[in-house]
Amino acid sequence: MKKIVLHVPGFPRIGAARELKFALERYWHDDIAARDLHATAATLRARHWAALRAAGLDFVTVGDFALYDHVANHIQLFGCEPARFAFGADESALQRYFIMARGRSGRDECSCGSAHAASPALEMTKWFDTNYHYLVPEFSDDTTFALAGTRLFDEVAEAQALGHPVKATLIGPLTFLWLGKGVDDKLALLDRLLPVYGAILARLKAMGVAWVQLDEPILGLDLPASWRGAFENAYWQLNQAGAPLLLATYFSPLEENLSLACRLPVAGLHVDGVRAAHELLNVADWLPAHKVLSVGMVDGRNIWRTDLDLALVRLAPLLDKRAGDLWLSTSCSLLHVPYSLKAETALDAELKSWLAFALEKLDELALLRAAIATPDEPAVQAALAASRMALASRRDSARVHNRAVAERPVPDDSRPAPFTQRRALQQARLNLPAFPTTTIGSFPQTSAIRTARAAFRRGELDVAAYEAAMRVEIAHAIGQQERLGLDVLVHGEAERNDMVEYFGEQLDGFAFTAHGWVQSYGSRCVKPPVIWGDVSRPAPMTVDWTVYAQSLTEQPVKGMLTGPVTILQWSFVRDDQPRRATATQIALAMRDEVADLERAGIAVIQIDEPALREGLPLRQGRRAAYLDWAVAAFRITAGVAGAATQIHTHMCYPEFNDILPQIAALDADVITIETSRSAMALLDGFGNFRYPNDIGPGVYDIHSPRVPDSREIAALLRKAQAVIPARQLWVNPDCGLKTRGWDETAAALRNMVAAAHLLRREAA
Numbered sequence: 001m002k003k004i005v006l007h008v009p010g011f012p013r014i015g016a017a018r019e020l021k022f023a024l025e026r027y028w029h030d031d032i033a034a035r036d037l038h039a040t041a042a043t044l045r046a047r048h049w050a051a052l053r054a055a056g057l058d059f060v061t062v063g064d065f066a067l068y069d070h071v072a073n074h075i076q077l078f079g080c081e082p083a084r085f086a087f088g089a090d091e092s093a094l095q096r097y098f099i100m101a102r103g104r105s106g107r108d109e110c111s112c113g114s115a116h117a118a119s120p121a122l123e124m125t126k127w128f129d130t131n132y133h134y135l136v137p138e139f140s141d142d143t144t145f146a147l148a149g150t151r152l153f154d155e156v157a158e159a160q161a162l163g164h165p166v167k168a169t170l171i172g173p174l175t176f177l178w179l180g181k182g183v184d185d186k187l188a189l190l191d192r193l194l195p196v197y198g199a200i201l202a203r204l205k206a207m208g209v210a211w212v213q214l215d216e217p218i219l220g221l222d223l224p225a226s227w228r229g230a231f232e233n234a235y236w237q238l239n240q241a242g243a244p245l246l247l248a249t250y251f252s253p254l255e256e257n258l259s260l261a262c263r264l265p266v267a268g269l270h271v272d273g274v275r276a277a278h279e280l281l282n283v284a285d286w287l288p289a290h291k292v293l294s295v296g297m298v299d300g301r302n303i304w305r306t307d308l309d310l311a312l313v314r315l316a317p318l319l320d321k322r323a324g325d326l327w328l329s330t331s332c333s334l335l336h337v338p339y340s341l342k343a344e345t346a347l348d349a350e351l352k353s354w355l356a357f358a359l360e361k362l363d364e365l366a367l368l369r370a371a372i373a374t375p376d377e378p379a380v381q382a383a384l385a386a387s388r389m390a391l392a393s394r395r396d397s398a399r400v401h402n403r404a405v406a407e408r409p410v411p412d413d414s415r416p417a418p419f420t421q422r423r424a425l426q427q428a429r430l431n432l433p434a435f436p437t438t439t440i441g442s443f444p445q446t447s448a449i450r451t452a453r454a455a456f457r458r459g460e461l462d463v464a465a466y467e468a469a470m471r472v473e474i475a476h477a478i479g480q481q482e483r484l485g486l487d488v489l490v491h492g493e494a495e496r497n498d499m500v501e502y503f504g505e506q507l508d509g510f511a512f513t514a515h516g517w518v519q520s521y522g523s524r525c526v527k528p529p530v531i532w533g534d535v536s537r538p539a540p541m542t543v544d545w546t547v548y549a550q551s552l553t554e555q556p557v558k559g560m561l562t563g564p565v566t567i568l569q570w571s572f573v574r575d576d577q578p579r580r581a582t583a584t585q586i587a588l589a590m591r592d593e594v595a596d597l598e599r600a601g602i603a604v605i606q607i608d609e610p611a612l613r614e615g616l617p618l619r620q621g622r623r624a625a626y627l628d629w630a631v632a633a634f635r636i637t638a639g640v641a642g643a644a645t646q647i648h649t650h651m652c653y654p655e656f657n658d659i660l661p662q663i664a665a666l667d668a669d670v671i672t673i674e675t676s677r678s679a680m681a682l683l684d685g686f687g688n689f690r691y692p693n694d695i696g697p698g699v700y701d702i703h704s705p706r707v708p709d710s711r712e713i714a715a716l717l718r719k720a721q722a723v724i725p726a727r728q729l730w731v732n733p734d735c736g737l738k739t740r741g742w743d744e745t746a747a748a749l750r751n752m753v754a755a756a757h758l759l760r761r762e763a764a
């Protein structure tokens with residue numbers, strides 16, 4: 001009888017109650033010592049490994065844990081910390097790790113007494129098409145690699161001491177290089193990197209590790225021929241170490257890389273059985289018989305219960321074709337889903353029965369195995385029947401479908417007049433100076449705000465008291481902005497726990513969880529709402545807050561909405577209809593909010609779309625279709641605004657020179673973008689493209705507490721002016737200020753306004 005082996009590519013690490021987040025933040029505030037942080041981390045690892053084993057998995061996965069980010073772990077393991085940090089010999093690995101992750105601000109701040117230059121943190125960017133941010137490795141032509149860390153081996157020893165069979169996991173060498181930046185020819189570094197992998201694999205083998213998983217998700221991308229070729233040589237070398245290798249791919253079909261992935265000299269191949277289900281038979285045919293096939297049949301990117309009958313149907317031919325053991329797994333690491341449904345005691349019971357978070361997904365794997373190995377056991381039959389019933393209740397639920405939503409006609413999505421005419425009307429209404437100043441929406445989410453909201457949630461503060469507390473915050477934000485002399489004000493988003501969750505809580509067709517946290521970066525988490533049914537807006541969501549803010553000032557207050565694509569992208573989405581259909585429903589709901597804001601006299605409305613680019617399919621061939629409906633969704637939301645209403649949009653993942661025509665097609669009157677970290681290089685793209693509408697290039701990085709001085713900001717603006725006509729330019733930070741404190745925020749904005757005044761004088 002063929003053996004069915006269960007494993008997962010990775011597991012969430014923040015902890016069921018976000019224990020890691022709180023330990024990290026306490027450590028950074030000097031409230032606990034390094035050894036306390038390490039103890040929390042070890043407790044979490046032990047707990048998570050025990051959960052894997054309790055569910056019946058054959059291995060624990062070791063190496064997926066990270067205090068901040070798993071890519072940063074690899075940077076230390078491979079000894080390629082960027083030289084620019086100029087680390088002192090007295091700085092520990094843990095200190096260096098957090099300096100890379102969070103930056104170093106001052107020369108004389110270090111307790112070690114030596115002078116370290118200020119260094120910005122490593123850049124953060126999105127991990128493939130997820131909402132998880134990794135720290136970007138920085139390479140130069142002089143980068144060298146050496147086995148420099150013991151964390152991975154220590155964790156392996158830790159798991160072994162607990163009696164667990166270990167599958168270690170690492171990012172593969174090609175994906176690691178692909179993720180980095182700084183040199184044109186990253187492949188030239190491969191020969192230097194491979195010996196380090198060799199040493200790591202040899203050591204893992206010597207430790208008795210059963211399997212080493214090497215993640216190469218880039219095999220799901222359109223790779224240049226040179227990269228495809230490099231796989232062959234690299235894996236030939238890696239195989240020499242003699243450790244059994246499981247090559248792991250996920251997030252995207254292999255397509256033209258399928259035969260390459262199948263023939264690389266490794267002992268096993270993991271494929272994404274959800275996003276690449278149509279390739280499973282092909283893989284089963286191409287993968288040599290002696291290799292292990294691992295199929296990810298349970299979705300690691302979404303929270304729906306698995307259709308186990310469908311999974312079994314898809315597995316049947318694989319079981320027939322493959323002589324060896326079959327491995328069953330989640331499609332990818334469970335990092336991207338919340339920990340467990342058990343904590344969701346307030347969630348609607350029927351809805352809850354449709355869902356599976358990380359722990360429940362482990363149970364689904366175990367059930368799949370049982371359904372193959374011992375299908376006739378009554379307990380297995382009963383569990384399958386329960387799963388089938390939950391699925392059927394979701395499929396047939398009257399709650400999911402809302403006739404009025406389905407039948408609502410999609411309106412013409414064009415604004416009522418072309419940009420030049422709108423611009424004149426808006427200018428007549430708003431009377432803004434040259435280089436108008438504004439911010440991106442949020443002001444500091446102080447602990448007073450969060451504490452008030454937590455008290456409200458616990459029922460210790462009633463609605464009236466909570467709303468009064470938020471109005472105080474809004475009034476404070478407006479007062480500050482008036483004192484600073486900003487031109488277009490915002491209410492500051494005090495009342496929002498999160499820019500997506502806030503809308504999810506108010507829209508029909510969405511559910512929100514109490515503890516469904518997913519790591520976003522470092523200690524920061526988000527609680528993605530669950531879109532389970534047709535989306536509609538029962539009532540206005542932002543109008544009262546915005547009108548209140550506007551009542552406090554003569555300056556225009558910008559209404560603040562999250563756009564349909566971003567709401568879709570940062571939620572768990574329905575899998576029973578195409579994403580584009582859900583996007584259109586959200587767009588129509590948000591369109592009504594735009595109309596209501598406008599009716600309430602709000603003259604400027606921002607519709608944030610920071611996730612527009614991240615939604616791009618990983619494969620080029622699917623991008624045009626996505627961009628079509630994504631742009632249409634934005635236009636449906638914005639298009640209802642009259643010509644004299646100024647529509648802003650905002651994007652903060654500064655990689656969009658390749659989608660400029662689509663960004664122009666959004667036809668927002670003003671787009672504010674993150675540019676400061678790329679020193680305005682991004683604007684070349686906008687300049688060359690002759691982007692027609694107004695642009696606010698972010699003039700300072702909001703990820704760091706550092707206060708930029710006004711000369712520095714003015715210099716950036718002059719740079720912008722060299723490529724974008726001055727009359728199109730706005731002045732604003734890179735993104736919202738919710739993670740900052742008020743002191744640094746006020747100081748930075750004061751300097752920003754001063755720089756705008758300087759530019760106005762220069763232009764006069």
Ligand SMILES: Nc1nc2c(c(=O)[nH]1)N[C@@H](CNc1ccc(C(=O)N[C@@H](CCC(=O)N[C@@H](CCC(=O)N[C@@H](CCC(=O)O)C(=O)O)C(=O)O)C(=O)O)cc1)CN2
Pocket residue numbers: 131445447450451453454496497498499500501520521523524525526527570739
């Ligand atoms: N959804 C989403 N995705 C996104 C972004 C985004 O803004 N939203 N931005 C980018 C990522 N940037 C991010 C920036 C900050 C945070 C962030 O600060 N998250 C907070 C949680 C925000 C939140 O939902 N807060 C809640 C509840 C917070 C909480 O834990 N409250 C405590 C009590 C706190 C107290 O008493 O002070 C509790 O309930 O136990 C609120 O404000 O109400 C955190 O991890 O700390 C997350 C992502 C990309 N992806």
Ligand code: MET
Pocket residue numbers: 440441442499560608610650652735736737738
């Ligand atoms: C991640 S984009 C954030 C936009 C939002 N309006 C804010 O200022 O926080």
Ligand SMILES: [Zn+2]
Pocket residue numbers: 440610650651652734735736
């Ligand atoms: Zn932003």
